[in-house]
Amino acid sequence: GAVVSQHPSWVICKSGTSVKIECRSLDFQATTMFWYRQFPKQSLMLMATSNEGSKATYEQGVEKDKFLINHASLTLSTLTVTSAHPEDSSFYICSASLLPGQAPFEQFFGPGTRLTVL
């Protein structure tokens, strides 16, 4: 149980275009989902916390107009990288936690999306 999927797993796009990444909790409901960015050989950097039915909370230094997050249902959150540039190339990972107060309390991670901007 507690499976999280991401789509696509790999995307290549041209500079200036927008890319949407989907994160789905397949067998549980998730009030809260998280979006991370990971550079090669580095740790995960939290970009934003996505809450179902409300605005996302962005970490300091993350451009909310560039990284649009929508959490339309208890099983789906999307990250849209708008007007992507080569410096946005990275590995993006989403995760989800169970409903507040519901054990276990770890986050369940998707397999990640590799974004390459040409």
Place this chain on the structure above:
Amino acid sequence: AQTVTQSQPEMSVQEAETVTLSCTYDTSESDYYLFWYKQPPSRQMILVIRQEAYKQQNATENRFSVNFQKAAKSFSLKISDSQLGDAAMYFCAYRSGDFGNEKLTFGTGTRLTIIP
């Protein structure tokens, strides 16, 4: 703010031997959760083990166990009978016990190599 420190960027161990990965953290909270995640070359994050701070007993999952020292704010991971499939990046992570704050704070990771 909480911080998590992993002081060993790389570790290696002979297959079938035991290795310990270190993790320290800083927090002013008394209720929290600690985790070890594994990230193999596929880059899929996999939970290895969890520890609730209110539990004095160290968590164990098969060949994986932790040494949780709350007063010292230390949370090391011991891998016994190391196997080739254990080769991965290992991340220590902290989560507040406040249900309104579910963010994970990660350490910088330790790359574990298994020598056949």
